[in-house]
Amino acid sequence: MxxxxxxxxxxxxxxxxxxxxxxxxxxxxxxxxxxxxxxxxxxxxxxxxxxxxxxxxxxxxxxxxxxxxxxxxxxxxxxxxxxxxxxxxxxxxxxxxxxxxxxxxxxxxxxxxxxxxxxxxxxxxxxxxxxxxxxxxxxxxxxxxxxxxxxxxxxxxxxxxxxxxxxxxxxxxxxxxxxxxxxxxxxxxxxxxxxxxxxxxxxxxxxxxxxxxSSFDRPNIRYTIVEKKEPTRQLLQFIEQQHEGEAGIVYCQSRKRVEELAATLCAHGLDALPYHAGLDAAVRQQNQDRFLREDGVVMVATIAFGMGIDKPDVRFVAHLDMPKNIEGYYQETGRAGRDGAPADAWMAYGLQDVVNQRRMIDESPAGEDFKQVMRGKLDALLALAEATGCRRERLLGYFGEDMAGIVDAPDSGAACARHEPSAGTFEHESAAQRYRRGFCGNCDNCLQPPEVWDATDAARKLLSTIFRVQQMSGIGFGAGHLMDIVRGKATDKVAQYGHQQLSTFGIGADLSEAQLRSVLRQLIAVGAVQVDAQAFNTLKLLEAARPILKGEQAVRLRAASAPGPATRSRRTRSAAPPPAVAELDAAGQVRFAALKAWRAEVARAHDLPAYVIFHDATLAAIAARAPQTPADLQGISGIGAAKLEKYGDEVLRLVRDSAA
CATH class of the missing domain: 3.40.50.300 (P-loop containing nucleotide triphosphate hydrolases)
Known part of the structure; x- marks a missing residue:
């Protein structure tokens, strides 16, 4: 040997x-x-x-x-x-x-x-x-x-x-x-x-x-979490207004939802593919290969998809259902923007997500110690979703990292190159200065600070109703019924149990269902209310509800909001080029297009994704330099000795031909 x-x-x-x-x-x-x-x-x-x-x-x-x-x-x-x-x-x-x-x-x-x-x-x-x-x-x-x-x-x-x-x-x-x-x-x-x-x-x-x-910070990723209302419509609006024609991943919780959503996206003209463990192995592999090897494909998947995906130009990762914990969220969102160019992590989140995740933990066959750790991890993710301050600060804090201590913060404007700053917020600050005061400039809460309202009174009305219903009927009830009581809706179920006789019936008639749902979701997130999965998702009070009910603790919550305006204008069908490509002059653009077409042919011949041959950044650097000799190719990032020997002559020929 x-x-x-x-x-x-x-x-x-x-x-x-x-x-x-x-x-x-x-x-x-x-x-x-x-x-x-x-x-x-x-x-x-x-x-x-x-x-x-x-x-x-x-x-x-x-x-x-x-x-x-x-x-x-x-x-x-x-x-x-x-x-x-x-x-x-x-x-x-x-x-x-x-x-x-x-x-x-x-x-x-x-x-x-x-x-x-x-x-x-x-x-x-x-x-x-x-x-x-x-x-x-x-x-x-x-x-x-x-x-x-x-x-x-x-x-x-x-x-x-x-x-x-x-x-x-x-x-x-x-x-x-x-x-x-x-x-x-x-x-x-x-x-x-x-x-x-x-x-x-x-x-x-x-x-x-x-x-x-290493630092967990990914400054090129913009984090956005929206209140789930019409999730499919919200997702379509997000993709069509911000990422049309670009590669992305959409995560859903169930296989059925994956297939339905992939079909819906296709019906709206998007190149979308499903991926989950229930698909035939050959179909899964074919879909993954298309995602890796073609431009502008959207993969709709369960969490079975993604580990080890090295595709550099994924421009967005969207969650239509909430992950189990911050580690999963971070791992999945981290598949966006591996090339360092701007990317989005977008999630739609609602009360049912909280209920479903709590139920999955409570109904699992695991021991109580394990369940308690998982509940703590879920609570951290809920706190991220409900945060009114910088999401990046909370995300990094979960991994034990102080955002103010990041020494390699991006240059001013680098983390938010796509976004117009709010007037007077950070346009004259460096990114390091913003980070030191807990302001990243590239999450939804920093770009458009949410409206916060004093929800103490609404929270006490909901908590009092949960307590009185339990006291009167001896059993718990779900969120919808409890909100009907607070709002004074005389439903058949209210009449059946005599809940119109409660002192809290109609006490919150001035509150909308959306407001109450938001309050309830956030009370669950802060640990004042628990969803009992063993009792048909009924609600019960926890110890953290006591100081709120007694008026000893104020509750300030983010306001339930309508979908905000798009941060970018609607694009044409073709995706915007990466910054390195956009900076090329007209001749450089011609060279880049020729190099990209050649790379695609080589990748197909080798049965590899195109980025394995050369990254876009390498092609852009070649197109910008317009090399004439092998020596001119040396020093371009991504061209080692083997690739220079293997592809150098062909690259030089393409550069010369594109100038003809």
């Missing part, structure tokens, strides 16, 4: 970054992570989606393999992600492979032969395969020959029962440390709160690992 490459190659990480991947400098905490792992240390890495996590193990894998330490095993949960990452490594000239169910026996045997012959730098495999006796035997053989270099555990939050995507098979990965304790490990995730982080450390035995926690 030969664990070395045939010719000596540089092992310096900066050189590998430039020559293999075509980037001039590391970003954020990439460099200290890479240095820690190359030196043989363990690492736990928390880095937001789009922050460059994969380079944190790919560069050490290359450096350690060149130094004769053998192959890196990457544990990855998704077949599609393995396929695209291995394809991208091949494009960069790095020998890599995957072992998964898409391979037949002969193909798998060939991969194993190359593995044992020392011909691979990285091998990708799912956790289920890693735990099989055959695979463990392969690792034993590699280790015996000193050719097992590194274990990289991607999507490490899957190991934690407190995380948003717990997968029991990840628990079996403890075997890696128990069986080969001398092999360094790096565990990576885009999101984990303190509880999940501690669980990852315990489950993967990473107590001695260096921890690298």
């Amino acid at each position: 030969n664990a070395r490459l045939d010719s000596p190659l540089p092992t310096d990480p900066q050189t590998i970054l430039q020559e293999v991947f075509g980037y001039e400098a590391f970003r954020g905490q990439q460099q200290p992570v890479v240095e820690q792992v190359i030196a043989g240390g363990d690492a736990l890495v928390l880095m937001p989606t789009g922050g460059g996590k994969s380079l944190c193990y790919q560069i050490p894998a290359i450096a350690r393999q060149r130094a004769g330490r053998g192959v890196t095993l990457v544990v990855s949960p998704l077949i599609a992600l393995m396929h695209d990452q291995v394809g991208a490594l091949h494009e960069a000239g790095v020998p890599a492979a995957f072992l998964n169910s898409t391979l037949d026996w002969e193909q798998a045997e060939e991969i194993e032969r190359r593995l044992l012959a020392g011909q691979l730098t990285l091998l990708y495999a799912a956790p289920e395969r890693v735990a099989t006796p055959r695979f463990l035997g392969l690792l034993d053989t590699l280790h015996a020959h000193g050719a097992l270099s590194l274990f990289a555990i991607d999507e490490a939050h899957c190991v934690s029962q407190w995380g948003h995507d717990f997968r029991p098979e990840y628990r079996q990965l403890t075997v890696l440390h128990e069986r080969w304790a001398d092999v360094p490990r790096i565990a990576l995730t885009a999101t984990a709160d303190a509880t999940t982080r501690a669980d990852i450390v315990e489950r993967l035995q990473l107590q001695d690992a260096a921890q690298f926690v």
